Amino acid sequence: MIGVIGAGAFGTALAITLARKGTPVRIWARDPATVEAINTRKEAPRLPGVRLPEGLTATTDLAEVTQAQTLLLAVPMQALSGMLAQIDAPLAGKRLVACCKGIDLATLTGPTAVIASAKPEATPAVLTGPSFADDIARGLPTALTLACGDDATGAEIQAELSGTTLRLYRTTDTTGAELGGALKNVIAIACGACIGEGLGDSARAALMTRGFAEMTRLAVRLGAQQQTLGGLSGLGDLALTCSSELSRNYRFGLALGRGEPFDNALTVEGVKTAEAVTRLGAKLGVDLPICAMVNEVSTGDTSVAEAITYLLNRPLKEE
C-alpha cells in the first residue's frame, strides 16, 4: 500500500495512476465530504470528470494512511510543516515523498529540509517536474524527477511510483530538484503577467531565459548541481508552466497583467515562493531581480508596467 496525504488535484492524480497499475492506495483528506465522494461515488472533487479506479480509498484518519512505508505528501508547501506535526505515528524506516513545490516561509527551506527537521527518523524525498494533475489522471505520458539523498532508497521509490505512462528519473540532488520546482512558479507568474499586459512572446522568452539564470544562480549558491536545473525539475517544468494556461501560477500572472480578479481559493505556490526567495536572495547576496519584481507585483506594491520598466533599465551587463 502507498499512502497519500492530501486529496487535492496532484495527490489524487498520483493516487489514480498508482491504483491503475494495481498498487492499493489509501488517501487522507481532512474534509469528510471529500472522503465520501472518493469512497462512495468514486469521484474526486479536485479532479472533476475523472472516474476513480478500484483500489483507491480515502479516510480522514491519518493513522490508517501512515501505516504505509511510502507516503506521498501532497499538500501545499506552506501547509507541510503543520501537516507533519499532526502525524504522531512512528515513522522510522518510512519514505516521505514531498509532492509540493515551494519554499517554507518560516524557515526559508525546501520540503526535504522541512521533513528532515520534523521527522528525522524518516527518509525524505521529493517528486517534482513538469506535469499537470489532469494529464496524469487521464493517463497521458508524463516524466518526472524523483530526488532522494539516499540513492538506494531513491531507486526503490522510483520503481514503486513509475508506471507505463508515468516515467520517473532519479537524482540525489534534492536541493536542485526542489528549487527548480519552486522557482519556476515565480517565473511563470512573471510570464503570465507579461502576456496579460500585452508585452508579447519575445518578452516572455526573455523572462524565461533570464528567470532560468536566477533559478540556477540561487540553486547553485545553495549547493545544487547546475545540471539538475537543466533537467525535468527545472527547465522542463519552467517550459511547461510558463507557456500553458492550465498552470494556476501562469493564470494568476495573466490576471495581474490584465488587471482582472483571481480566485484566491486556488493554490498558487509562486506567490509565497517569490516572497521567500526574495528574502533568501537578500540574505545570501544573490541577485534575483525578476523574483523580486514578482514579489512586489503580487503584493500590489508595484504595477506590472513599473516592474517591466525597472527590469529593462537595470545597468547593462554580460550575459
Ligand SMILES: NC(=O)C1=CN([C@@H]2O[C@H](COP(=O)(O)OP(=O)(O)OC[C@H]3O[C@@H](n4cnc5c(N)ncnc54)[C@H](OP(=O)(O)O)[C@@H]3O)[C@@H](O)[C@H]2O)C=CC1
Ligand atoms: N495540480 C498540479 O497539476 C500539480 C501540483 N503540484 C504541487 O502539488 C501541491 C499541491 O497542489 P494541488 O494538489 O494542485 O493543490 P489543490 O489546491 O488541488 O489541493 C490542495 C490539497 O491540500 C489540502 N490542504 C490545504 N491546506 C491544508 C492544510 N493546512 N492542512 C491539510 N491539508 C491542506 C487541501 O485540502 P482541502 O481540499 O480540504 O482544502 C487539498 O486537499 C502544490 O505544491 C503544487 O505545486 C505539483 C505538480 C502538479
Ligand SMILES: O=C(CO)COP(=O)(O)O
Ligand atoms: O507544477 C505544475 C506543473 O508542473 C502545476 O502548475 P500550477 O501549480 O501553476 O498549476
